[in-house]
Amino acid sequence: MKIFTTRVRLPVTLPLNRVRTRSTASHLLRRKLGTRWNASLPGLGPQGALRFRGILCLLVLVLAGQVAVARAPATGTPTSINTAFVKLFGAVGAFTAKVDTQMLDAYQRETVKLVMDFAASEGKVRIEINLGQMQSKDLPPSKVTELKESGMERVISLFRPDKKVTYIVYPGTQSYLSIPLAKEDIDAFEKGLKLEKSPLGKETFDGHDCIKNKVVVTDTNGPVLQAVTWNAADLKDFPLQIEMKEKGNTVRMHFTELRFTKPDPQQFDVPAAYGLMK
Numbered sequence: 001m002k003i004f005t006t007r008v009r010l011p012v013t014l015p016l017n018r019v020r021t022r023s024t025a026s027h028l029l030r031r032k033l034g035t036r037w038n039a040s041l042p043g044l045g046p047q048g049a050l051r052f053r054g055i056l057c058l059l060v061l062v063l064a065g066q067v068a069v070a071r072a073p074a075t076g077t078p079t080s081i082n083t084a085f086v087k088l089f090g091a092v093g094a095f096t097a098k099v100d101t102q103m104l105d106a107y108q109r110e111t112v113k114l115v116m117d118f119a120a121s122e123g124k125v126r127i128e129i130n131l132g133q134m135q136s137k138d139l140p141p142s143k144v145t146e147l148k149e150s151g152m153e154r155v156i157s158l159f160r161p162d163k164k165v166t167y168i169v170y171p172g173t174q175s176y177l178s179i180p181l182a183k184e185d186i187d188a189f190e191k192g193l194k195l196e197k198s199p200l201g202k203e204t205f206d207g208h209d210c211i212k213n214k215v216v217v218t219d220t221n222g223p224v225l226q227a228v229t230w231n232a233a234d235l236k237d238f239p240l241q242i243e244m245k246e247k248g249n250t251v252r253m254h255f256t257e258l259r260f261t262k263p264d265p266q267q268f269d270v271p272a273a274y275g276l277m278k
Contacts (some may be wrong), residue, residue, distance in 0.1 A: 042138065044206070051141070052252070076180050081127065081157065083185050084193060088194050088239055088242060089120065090239075092237075095260050096100060096117075097119075097237070098116070098257045099118045099253050100250050101113070103113070105248070112136045115130075115133060124159060124162065125157075125158075126158055127156070128154065129157075131147050148172075150172075150173075151173035152170060152172065154172055158268055161186070165178055165180055175277050176276060177277050178276060184219075191219070195215060196215070196219050198215075198216075200211070205241060208232040208234060210230040213235070214228055228244075231244075236260065240258075245272045249277070
């Protein structure tokens with residue numbers, strides 16, 4: 001049985017008024033876009049422009065671990081790359097992969113599709129995105145050109161819990177943001193989290209015999225992340241697919257070209273020549 005494939009998780013369909021971000025990061029990202037938050041963009045109209053900016057800013061803020069929703073013990077899931085998300089990889093300490101990511105709305109209609117380069121090592125995560133390759137009805141070709149001209153086409157997120165920070169790097173402009181981790185994430189990295197799996201059945205995924213699991217990650221206060229994973233026994237129980245839901249929206253992450261090799265440590269550092277955005 002072939003499971004429906006996808007591409008990593010960005011809650012672009014969350015209403016902006018429900019997003020909680022650090023003001024400094026949000027201000028810098030808005031300024032980087034070069035337009036006012038509520039102004040319309042040619043050819044998109046006011047609503048299209050709002051969704052377009054929402055995709056860009058939420059994308060970067062998500063990767064920075066700056067987007068969150070209120071904790072709900074029964075169904076709450078964080079909406080960022082953080083320590084709880086890294087916990088889903090279990091005992092696999094280091095690997096590289098491509099991640100096909102697909103986001104669906106409450107009606108299972110695709111809203112965003114993209115590919116990410118993913119690398120992890122000792123709790124650190126590196127994700128690289130090329131926005132020019134992202135498929136979305138709110139990202140027409142003219143806007144891709146604008147992204148290229150502004151140096152925003154490529155975005156790299158460096159999750160560094162050891163330094164208590166996430167870096168958002170723009171190779172096109174040789175610049176970066178430095179965003180402190182939330183206290184909850186620092187505590188999770190230092191004190192650890194608990195992962196519980198409940199089998200839902202057996203399925204074949206990408207030719208591998210997998211156990212489909214409901215996974216719950218908890219800290220001392222209760223659940224912080226829930227997901228469904230397809231874990232391959234012959235690949236160190238690695239989750240070849242991760243599916244998460246948030247208020248009816250679905251994000252599926254399909255890992256391909258998986259290699260259990262330790263990435264070059266320099267991949268997790270900001271190049272010395274890059275300047276801090278102020």
